[in-house]
Amino acid sequence: MTKGEGVATAIAARRKRFLARGIAFAGASGVCYGLYTAFLTLAQTQGVWGEWFAGGGNPPLSAFAITFVLASLASGINDLFSGIWSVAACARNGQLADLAMTFRSRxxxxxVACAAIGGPVASTAYVVALNSATSAGNPGVIVPIAALNCAIGAILGRLLFKQELKAHMIAGIALCLASAAVIGGASMSSLAPDAVIGCLFALVAAFGWGFEGCVAGFGTALIDYRVGIAIRQLSAGVLELVIAFPLLSLANGHLADAPTLIVAAFSDPSIAVFALSGLFAMPAFSFWYKGNSMCGTALGMACNGMYAFWGPFFIWLIMGALNVGGMSESYPPLSAAQWLGAVAMVAGIFLIAVDPVDVLRKRKEERDE
Amino acid sequence: MNKKIEPLSYAIMKLFRDGKARSVAGVVNELEPLYGGHRLLNEKDVDEALATAKENGLLDESRAEVDEGGTLRIFYTINDYGQGMVEKYL
Structure with a gap:
């Protein structure tokens, strides 16, 4: 082996390692996403939350408040907790001074602007979408639409940052979306008006997350991702609790209820479950950012998009199979079609990562030599 | 005690503004006087930061060599796009 060949081999090995790590980060992000969704869902069935959603509790809430106000309160508490966990992680890395200085930089x-789009706007829209579709008896229909954020992120990455988007990547994105549709059990033939509204809000969420994923994922080239995630989660949590939550309370006509709701939520034992969901939300977002910057927005978003599978999986595992929360019968196991959809989604992710034409050509060259 | 004037990740990118090629070891050595106490100023973490910047199109790999110990050393330079980002945002 010549000296030049040694370098080329070492570089190729390094590239491969980097891509594998990026996929691992983005994949782990999807798993954590599922765990955070499950614990967030669990938290909202506990204590004072269970009473509010059942239509009782103090103060009594309108249908609007149950849909919009509680959604912003729950995601605000969750994001605030994950922000606190993220700051703790920065402290462990000796990054507190970096965090303070980065906050003040451009x-x-x-x-913070990304967090404003991804937090209060996209998350609230997602929960609204879920609730509208649920009231139409078809909650799954919005899942593949929200999962469009991976495709939107990849396309925005192409337009704004000139990241590559080749034919095999587009095919992979299409396969991921089709799989997400199977997992969600979407049936477009049974769309009720409420479900259509749900789909529109899901599209808003998809655009918000898609935009955030490609802009913020890219921004971590300048900001360390651990510092970035602390800024993202703290900002999202504070903006949701200080702006979105009071605004929605005002729109509900009961601004005075806002402090009562906050005090009740924070003094309820269910707050411990929110702390746990926040703990998983931290890697869900930070690994997403990290994965995006290591293996490109398209691949990173697709790995992360497996939350369409991991979300229902962990909700079933924790609340169904393990019966945490004591409502096992409301959370049945996944169907065979959902498992198949998950396998197809993994295939779609590999299609985004690897150009099959390229692989075949290299194989042929090796044979010819 | 606190001589740091900006986050470590910004300082790394700004080093490259002079157009010189640097390896991980070079970056760590140059930032040692100012950021010596920083827990993330080590070859492993800086390597990850440089590779990420390369993946995002801010830095280019200018050359690579394998030293006597068999370790791959990649040298990076800033490109026009990276230069623009640093000038504009940092």
Whole structure:
């Protein structure tokens, strides 16, 4: 082996390692996403939350408040907790001074803007979508639409940052979306008006997350991703609790209820479950950012998009199979079609990562030599 | 005690503004005087930061060599796009 060949081999090995790590990060992000969704769902069935959603509790809430106000309160508490966990992680890395300085810098402010889109706007829209579709008896229909954020992120990455988007990647994105549709059990033939509204809100969420994923994932080239996630989660949590939650309370006509709701939520034992969901939300977002910047937005978003599978999986595992929360019968196991959809989604992710034409050509060249 | 004027990740990118090629070891050595106490100023973490910047199109790999110990050393330079990002945002 010549000296040049040694370098080329070492570089190729390094590239492969980097891509594998990026996929691992983005995949782990999807798993954590599922766990965070499950614990967030669980938290909202506990204590004072169970009473509010059942239509009782103090103060009594309108249908609007149950849909919009509680959604912003729950995601705000969750994001605030994950922000606190993220700051603790920065402290462990000796990054507290970096965190304070980054907050005041221009990339730091851009991160806050991303959090404003991904937190209060997209998350609230997602929960609204879920609730509208649920009231139409078809909650699964919005899942593949929200999962469009991986495709939107990849396309925005192509347009804004000139990241590559080749034919095999587009095919992979299409396969991921089709799989997400199977997992969600979407049946477009049975769309009720409420479900259509749900789909529109899901599209808003998809655009918000898609935009955030490609802009913020890219921004971590300038900001360390651990610092970035602390800024993202703290900003999202604070913006949801200080702006979105009071605004929605005002729109509900009961602004005075807002402090009562906050005090009740924070003094209820269910707050411990929110702390746990926040703990998983931290890697869900930070690994997503990290994975995006290591293996490109399209692949990173697709790995992360497996939450369409991991979400229902962990909800079933924790609340169904393990019967945490004591409502096992409301959370049945996954169907065979959902498992198949998950396998197809993994295939779609590999299609985004690897150009099959390229692989075949290299094989042929090796044979010819 | 606190001589740091900006986050470590910004300082790494700004080093490259002069157009010189640097390896991980070079970056760590140059930032040692100012950021010596920083827990993330080590070859493993800086390597990850440089590779990420390369993946995002801010830095290019200018050359690579394998030293006597068999370790791969990649040298990076800033490109026009990276230069623009640093000038504009940092």
């Amino acid at each position: 990339p730091g402010l851009a991160m």
